[in-house]
Amino acid sequence: RKEVEQDPGPFNVPEGATVAFNCTYSNSASQSFFWYRQDCRKEPKLLMSVYSSGNEDGRFTAQLNRASQYISLLIRDSKLSDSATYLCVAPVASQGNLIFGKGTKLSVKP
Amino acid sequence: SAVISQKPSRDICQRGTSLTIQCQVDSQVTMMFWYRQQPGQSLTLIATANQGSEATYESGFVIDKFPISRPNLTFSTLTVSNMSPEDSSIYLCSVGLSGTSTDTQYFGPGTRLTVL
Numbered sequence: 426r427k428e429v430e431q432d433p434g435p436f437n438v439p440e441g442a443t444v445a446f447n448c449t450y451s452n453s454a455s456q457s458f459f460w461y462r463q464d465c466r467k468e469p470k471l472l473m474s475v476y477s478s479g480n481e482d483g484r485f486t487a488q489l490n491r492a493s494q495y496i497s498l499l500i501r502d503s504k505l506s507d508s509a510t511y512l513c514v515a516p517v518a519s520q521g522n523l524i525f526g527k528g529t530k531l532s533v534k535p
Numbered sequence: 536s537a538v539i540s541q542k543p544s545r546d547i548c549q550r551g552t553s554l555t556i557q558c559q560v561d562s563q564v565t566m567m568f569w570y571r572q573q574p575g576q577s578l579t580l581i582a583t584a585n586q587g588s589e590a591t592y593e594s595g596f597v598i599d600k601f602p603i604s605r606p607n608l609t610f611s612t613l614t615v616s617n618m619s620p621e622d623s624s625i626y627l628c629s630v631g632l633s634g635t636s637t638d639t640q641y642f643g644p645g646t647r648l649t650v651l
Contacts, residue, residue, distance in 0.1 A: 457637060468627055468642040469578065471536075512577060516637035522568075522593070523637060525578040 428452065429515050431526040439534055442503045446529045448513030449495045459514040460487055460498050463528065469512055473498070503533045537562055537630050539643035547649045548618055555614045556646045558628035563608035566631030568640065569601070573624045581626075584611040618650045 431448045438444050450458070457476050461469040473480050475496060479488040486499040496515075500507055513526040538561040548554050558567065567584040581601055582590040590603035605611040615622050625647050629640040 459639065466647075468645050471639055471641065474639055522580055522583070523640065527577045 428517060428524045429513055429526040431511075431513050432529045433527075435530040435532055437532045437534060438503055440503055440505060442533075443499065443501045444503055444531065445500075446498045446511055446513075446531075447495055448497070448515075448526055449493075450513075450515040451494070452516060453491075453494060455516045457516060458487075458489060458496050459523075460485075460496075461512040461514060461525075463510045463512055465509075469525075472511070500531075503531075505533050505535065507531060508533045536641050537564060537632065539628065539630060539641060541628060541643040541646050543646060544644065545647040545649075547651065549651055550619055552618055553614055553616045554618065554648060555612050556626055556628075558611045558613070558643055560609045560630055564630040564632060565608070566633075566640075567605060567611045568629045568631070569603060569611070569613045570627045570629060570642075571624045572627060572645070578627065581613070584613075584628075615648065618648075620650045623648055623650045 428451045432446050436444055459474050460472040462472045463469040473487045475487045475489050484501045488497045510528040510530045512528045514523050517524050540559045542557045569581040570578040571581055572578050580593050581596045582592040582603055584590050584603050584605040586605045600616050602614045625645045627645045628643045631640050
């Protein structure tokens with residue numbers, strides 16, 4: 426299994442839709458996970474941190490399933506401004522660094 | 536969070552030359568990192584910049600090709616040496632505020648490098 430693997434996308438959804446991305450990770454000892462958002466030609470920006478079973482921030486909910494080693498990101502009531510690439514991030518067991526997934530591209534259409 | 540700046544924001548360089556990228560943070564930070572993001576790919580960690588000692592490089596990256604300096608807790612440089620077109624990429628620095636390499640990182644705006 427790759428260390429961090431994401432839905433390849435792209436996800437094309439209408440405004441107002443609910444969309445969910447999944448991410449699997451290989452390091453069963455990982456304690457912290459992150460979702461970053463990256464706009465085209467911009468740097469990644471932290472969207473959410475996930476330290477326990479999940480986290481919710483407004484329209485965004487991240488859930489962690491340790492038994493199955495996956496993290497999900499749910500976006501409710503999608504806005505045009507949510508269009509971006511979403512990167513799943515998890516620690517690597519051996520080096521103690523972060524590994525970034527390849528990202529899932531979301532395009533919200535009017 | 537932290538305010539991070541990088542210079543230059545972009546450059547076009549000739550094969551065989553070297554480019555030094557600067558990363559400046561507005562506060563003292565323990566952890567600084569350098570990443571590469573090739574077109575259509577995710578981020579790959581090049582090295583951890585250690586203040587007062589040699590950087591810690593990831594597999595596939597070596598000091599001769601990517602020398603790194605970190606003279607203090609707010610500044611670091613990454614040099615891309617003897618460039619080839621395969622080095623065309625976005626180079627990003629990031630900082631960790633908590634003192635651990637597996638906690639939240641904040642990124643600079645990146646340096647877009649094109650090698651001809």
